[in-house]
Amino acid sequence: MKKGFHYAILTAVILTLASCSTTKYVPDGSYLLDEVRIHTDSKNVKPSNLSIYVRQNPNSKWFSLIKTQLYVYNWSGRDSTRWVNRALRRLGDAPVIYSKEDTERSREEMTKAVQNMGYMSATVEYIPKVKKKKLKLAYKVTTGEPYIVRSLKYDIPDEKIWEYMQKDSTATYISEGMYFNVNILDSERQRITNNLLRNGYYKFNKDYISYTADTVRGTHQVDLTLHLARYKQHSDDEPRNHPQYTINKVNFIADYNVLQSSALSSVEINDSIHYKGFPIYYKDKLYLRPKVLTDNLSITPGTLYNEQEVQRTYSNFGRLPVLKYTNVRFFETQSGDSTKLNTYVMLTKNKHQSVSFELEGTNSAGDLGAAASVSFQNRNVFRGSETFLVKLRGAYEAVSGLGLGYGHDNYTELGVESSINFPRFMFPFLSNDFKRRMRATTEFGVQYNYQMRPEFARIVASASWSYKWGLQRQRSQHRIDLLDVNYLYMPWIEPNFEDKYLNNEQNYILRYNYEDRLIVRTGYSYTYNSAGQALMNNAVIGNSYSVRFNFESAGNLLYVISKMSHLKKNDQDEYTILNIPYAQYIKGDLDFAKNIVIDNRNSIAFHIGGGIAIPYGNAQVVPFEKRYFSGGANSVRGWSVRSLGPGSFPGDGNFLNQSGDVKLDASIEYRTRLFWKFRGAMFVDAGNIWTLREYEDQPGGKFKFNTFYKQIAVAYGLGLRLDLDFFVLRFDGGMKAVNPEKGKDRFPIIRPDFGRDFAFHFAVGYPF
Known part of the structure; x- marks a missing residue:
């Protein structure tokens, strides 16, 4: 009955669209431009490269199939005074009426473009085909022999x-x-x-x-x-060799107001100092140490002018959070027979301090809650553009479904984190020249988090030391976590919860993750995006791809120290530091994503990724925070978050058991612009997780080369995205297509059940 109702609705929508005339608002004697195609007789001249010269394109299609917005426009009545008709016309697109003038201009520009490719005798003709009030247009490109x-x-x-x-x-x-x-x-x-x-x-x-x-x-x-051509400063001057300029003096103006006149005479200056031969002018108080200014300067007095050094100077000062704008200006000065440039680096400072508040609502499997945080930031702590951040956070959530025997039924979290960021490479025994070339950012951070649930109380304390830097206009990003120490402390566990779940010998993974644990890790991550910073409305301009790689290891140094010191193991066969067992593992992840533009409204994006985490030495299980999960808004979207796998394991209601050591993911999306700021997507996802060992509480979860491909889950669905320029709100609905579990429900795509197979996801940002 329910399926029949859904089919009836779908049929009604299709019939409604089909019944609408696409030429309703096409005047008599005119034609709706229904289709435009380009044909060439040479493989070297691709139609896709000539499409940019077409001045008139047909009405856009959703997913390159349906001219939905034209239908919406045609739903409107002819009475433009009614608000319903005006609203439909704003949401829709007016029909594109064929213009012979635009077609002729397109032909001329296309001809010129092909001739510029070397085919000087190339010709382009257009062939219109009319059927009733619709017109299909074809451009035929004859290239001829290249020159x-x-x-x-x-x-x-x-x-x-x-x-x-x-x-x-x-x-x-x-x-x-x-x-x-x-x-x-x-x-x-x-x-x-x-x-x-x-x-x-x-x-x-x-x-x-x-x-x-x-x-x-x-x-x-x-x-x-x-x-x-030789150089002439004025049109009536005698031609001469082009002048070569040398940098004369470099001056700093620390308090430049971009809203005032750009003339140097209008800059407000009260005082100045000289540092290593560089004059520094400022208004009231110099807010940056002179060494910071000279260290970020790439322009060297006495050398030839170099445009790369100018751009590098812009980039260096652009990294400093204490500055809002940077402007480098040059003034010519003649000294004998040589031409010199006096340089002024003009800096506009940013606000040094800020306070921000955040409120958020949470929904964890139906349990509602709220969280709030307050942050304080200082962008110039030691007058070197160091950024200091401290953040306080609190959260509360009602916990349901626990049953009797617990003292309370809510979740409370309190946390504080602090970090300080230095816009330079800070490490002992390194030369200043190396640090200047690296242009890395150094960050130190500490964090303390207290969680109180009905079943347990948990404290997580951490400290980190990391470096990050970017190359080639931010296309490449590197990050090194030199040291990251995490301490998990369980001060209290509810006795009923411990007896029921943790004392069971089969629940090894569960018990391991509810014990005190020390994680001392180092890691490296690399990200490359071919588009760099060329982004518009969160969408990449043109085809692009990205690569992400991450590697980390933990516990190796502690294990060597334990072995060399002949430390004794505890009753669980683990070495400890100060009676705290530590984790030992290696983990690596690799992800590749590509975006292929079809036209200005449609694109195809796909990604494939995988990862593996291997526990060894002092551990048989990877810590919970480092294990893989599948399902959710950024994984196989036919399953809810953390509800898929490992392998063919159907789950037992405990999300910790639905975690693994190996992960594979692949997705493909057809993305289209709908109307206003709305975007649509059709997607297919595939993937799963597996364990490296056979655990009794995860039957069917072990990765095996001869069976893993049979356990790959597949989902399909539709998505709606609201692109608000600064961020994207994403709503995805996924349906199960192939289930890794064995049995009659192996292929839900054959007999779909909306209540059983559907999962809804809300997220911020694109999935890849």
Whole structure:
């Protein structure tokens, strides 16, 4: 009955969409642009590269299938004074009416683009096909034979610049035998310009470089010459060699107000000091130590102007939280026959202190709660742009379903954490030159967390020392956790809970994670994103990919010390430090994700990842915090969080037993823009977790090469995302498709049951 109702609703929606005329608001004598296609006769000229020149595209489709927004627009009545009609038109898209003028301009721009690729005789024609009031448009690209560069010559009257070009000739983009591609020729102009900007040519730009191309009659060959125009400061001046600039003085202005005039005379300065030959000007009090300013400066007096050093200076000062803006300005000064630049590094300070409050609601399997936190931040503790943070947090949650025998039925958490961040590499015995090159950030942190539940009380205390740094415009990010110490202390366990769950010999994993434990770990993580900071509305511009790698180990040094010291083991065959057993394991994770753009509204994203954690030496189990879980908003979304696996184990109501040492995950999403700030997605997820050992309380959970692929769970579903620019709210609904458990419920996709197989997820941000 319930299934029949769902099918009836789906059928009604389909019939409603089908009954709507897509040409309702297309005027007589006009046509709805229904489809645009590009066909080329050369594999080297891809239609996807020419689509950007199409000035008129059809109405967008959800998931490249349905013109939903056009249907929504057509649902509106013709009376524009009614609010319902106005609302439908705002939510929908008006029909795209075919324009012959736009088509002709598209043809012209497409022709020029193909000719710029080297196909000088290329032609483009458009072929419209009309059916009733709809029009399908096809662009037919005939490339012809490409033109080839037969000879390459250089006309460089400036000997100094010619010398720089010869030294850098191995990096050139142009050569004899290449296609006569105008885009590559322009890239070579920019490459030469960048090289000269690194070698003192402060005023040089690519407009000084030009080409002449002579075609050989009767052939498709071109004789190419690259020209360099000589420098003229004014149009009526005599041409001369391009001036090479040297950095003269570097000055710091610490209190620059960007809202005032950019003229130096308008800058408010009350005092100044000189540090290692660098003048530093400030208004009332210098808020940064002079050494911090000079250490982050990459521009060196007495050297040639270098655009890379300027950009590196911007990057270095941009890392300092105490600064809001940085502006580097140059002023020419003539000294004899040489041209020099006086440099001013103008800094605008940020607010040094801030206080923030956070409130949040929680829902843990139906148990409602609330949490609040207050944070204090100082961005300039020791006048070196060090960031000090202290945060207090409290949470409360009602706990249900425990039964009788417990003193209370609520969960309380109190915590405090503090960290201090230094914008430099802090480590003894390292040279200042090495620390400046690394540009790493050093962080020290401590944390204390007290948790009180009806079953137990737990205290977690930790201290950390880490470094992180980024390269290549933030595409690469590195992090080293040099030392991370975590101490888990269980001051109290409710006797009924202990007798029922912990004293059972089969529940080894459960008992292990409810004992005092010391974790001393080190780790390294690496993240690479090919898009870098090129993000718009949380979506990557163009195709991109990312790689994430993490490795960590714990307990190795303590184990060596224990062995060498001949320490005795406790009754559970574990070495201890101050009577506290410590964990020992290694863990590694690898994840790859890729985003492929179909058009400006649709894209496909997929990811595959895995990880393994191996306990050894002083431990037979990986600590709870380091074990893997499956299911949830960022995993196989047909299962609720931490409810899948390990292996074919169906679960016993204890989420600790649904954890493992090995994890595999793979997902693919078709993402589409819906309307306003809403995005939609169709997805398929697959994955599971496994254990490395056979545990009695996790039957069927061990990883075996001959059976693990049969235990991979599969889910499918739909998602709705609200993109608010700064963050994304995500709502995903997943259905089980393939169940790792054996039996009649192995393939729920054949006989779906909404109540049994559906899982809803709410999260912030994209899953990958």
